[in-house]
Amino acid sequence: MDLHINFVTEKTTRKMNSTQKCDFIISRLKTDCVLVFEGGLNPEEEAALIEETMIQIDHQEFLGYKILNPTPLRMSGLFSRKNLKMTVIAPHNYDHLSIALV
Amino acid sequence: MSILSRLFARSRKARITIGILGAPNAGKTTLANRISNECGNGEPLGVVSPVPHETRDCKALEHCVISDHNGSLDLTIVDTPGITTSIDYREFQQHGLSRQESIQRAKEATRGVIKAIQSLDKMDAAIVVVDAARAPFDQINWTVIGNLEARKIPIIVAANKSDLADADPELVKETFQSDIIPISAKNGSGMNELYGSILSVSGM
Ligand SMILES: Nc1nc2c(ncn2[C@@H]2O[C@H](COP(=O)(O)OP(=O)(O)OP(=O)(O)O)[C@@H](O)[C@H]2O)c(=O)[nH]1
Ligand SMILES: [Mg+2]
Numbered sequence: 001m002d003l004h005i006n007f008v009t010e011k012t013t014r015k016m017n018s019t020q021k022c023d024f025i026i027s028r029l030k031t032d033c034v035l036v037f038e039g040g041l042n043p044e045e046e047a048a049l050i051e052e053t054m055i056q057i058d059h060q061e062f063l064g065y066k067i068l069n070p071t072p073l074r075m076s077g078l079f080s081r082k083n084l085k086m087t088v089i090a091p092h093n094y095d096h097l098s099i100a101l102v
Numbered sequence: 103m104s105i106l107s108r109l110f111a112r113s114r115k116a117r118i119t120i121g122i123l124g125a126p127n128a129g130k131t132t133l134a135n136r137i138s139n140e141c142g143n144g145e146p147l148g149v150v151s152p153v154p155h156e157t158r159d160c161k162a163l164e165h166c167v168i169s170d171h172n173g174s175l176d177l178t179i180v181d182t183p184g185i186t187t188s189i190d191y192r193e194f195q196q197h198g199l200s201r202q203e204s205i206q207r208a209k210e211a212t213r214g215v216i217k218a219i220q221s222l223d224k225m226d227a228a229i230v231v232v233d234a235a236r237a238p239f240d241q242i243n244w245t246v247i248g249n250l251e252a253r254k255i256p257i258i259v260a261a262n263k264s265d266l267a268d269a270d271p272e273l274v275k276e277t278f279q280s281d282i283i284p285i286s287a288k289n290g291s292g293m294n295e296l297y298g299s300i301l302s303v304s305g306m
Contacts, residue, residue, distance in 0.1 A: 043248025047219050050187055050245070054212040057189055059205050064188025067241040092188035 003097075004032065010039040018045055022052040029065050029091050040087040063092045070099040117176040118304050119162075121221060123250075124231035125240035126154035126184025129262040133231055133287035134163070134181035140293065142166035147181040153197045155207060157183045158214035160221050168297045172306050182221050183214030185242050222249055227256045227303050229296070234261035234284065235268040239277055247278060256303035260285050260296060 006028060013021060021041075026049075028035055041049065046067075053064050068088040088099055122130045134147040147161045166177040189211050194204035222228075228250050232239055250257050257280070261271035264284040271284035283299055285292035 043245055043252055046245040047222075047249050050185065051216050051219055053187060054189075054215045057208075057212050059191050059208050063190045064186070066188060067245075069241060092190060 005034045008035055008037045018048045021045060022049050025049060025089060026056055030062055032091055034090040037087040040085050065092055066090050066094055068097060068099050070101045118226040119178040119180060121180045121182055121225035121228040122231060123182050123228050123246050125242050126186055128231040128233045129287045130231045131157050131181050134179055136287055137166055137179055138163050141168050155184060155211035157181060158210040160217050168300060170301055175301055175304055175306060182218040185215055185218050185246060225255050229258045229260050231260050231262050232274050233263050234271050234274050235263045235266040237270055237273055258299045258303060262287050265289050
């Protein structure tokens with residue numbers, strides 16, 4: 001399987017409202033693309049994305065996504081998710097892809 | 103807090119709705135049933151199962167009363183479906199369900215997730231149940247905690263399944279950078295601390 005990664009800059013997402021962001025993400029997930037968001041998604045956007053994803057899951061091709069945020073091998077305040085301004089989203093079957101902060 | 107303001111806080115919010123939220127299989131229904139058993143009328147809120155997405159609708163139980171020396175609090179506890187970003191019906195087949203049953207369960211599960219997300223707006227406080235024996239912990243907990251924080255809803259993080267050898271409540275604490283209560287919804291350890299924490303986040 002070919003791996004496609006899209007880096008999505010803040011410049012690209014700044015102009016989008018929440019619905020547009022969800023459509024943008026889900027349409028790319030459906031083409032097996034991994035998305036890395038500069039600046040990350042905020043919790044409300046993540047909740048909106050979950051709702052839209054649940055509506056669009058068709059129990060055949062599209063089964064949702066996984067958040068693959070880089071995790072440091074050892075947690076510390078400095079590297080906590082709160083300070084990490086990046087969100088990595090992958091199609092649901094990309095569990096094996098691991099991203100680490102080193 | 104002065105006695106007067108405590109009394110005021112109590113009379114103002116002596117009844118609260120508390121949501122039990124988290125990822126599938128974290129032990130939310132086990133916890134809800136235990137609270138009901140220890141503080142309510144004993145009526146179970148729902149079925150507990152090792153198969154994820156057992157709970158697919160929100161279920162509330164009123165009049166679970168907890169108290170300390172300051173007085174008592176009348177809780178409405180709401181058990182919610184596990185929140186997730188993906189639902190693969192084939193996972194249910196691995197638990198022995200037929201293909202048809204699995205797809206039906208998956209369809210109900212997607213609707214359940216939406217109900218759980220929408221329930222966030224109706225809570226006065228929330229217990230986020232994390233399976234402390236499954237590191238790395240589900241990323242969804244961040245989404246849940248972030249959304250509760252954005253709504254200024256007080257949060258208690260319960261590090262559940264602390265009876266298991268693999269459980270690491272300290273790592274739950276470090277990961278989510280919040281005070282946590284190690285509990286076992288299954289055998290009841292940590293429940294007094296949890297009730298104390300519910301009373302304290304409710305301003306009691
Ligand atoms: N060892 C142990 N197992 C637990 C504990 N709490 C729950 N479990 C087990 O975890 C599994 C899931 O429990 P549930 O209470 O159904 O979990 P849930 O969060 O309600 O799951 P969904 O409704 O599917 O979202 C069951 O097999 C429970 O017996 C605990 O404190 N310790
Ligand atoms: Mg349940």
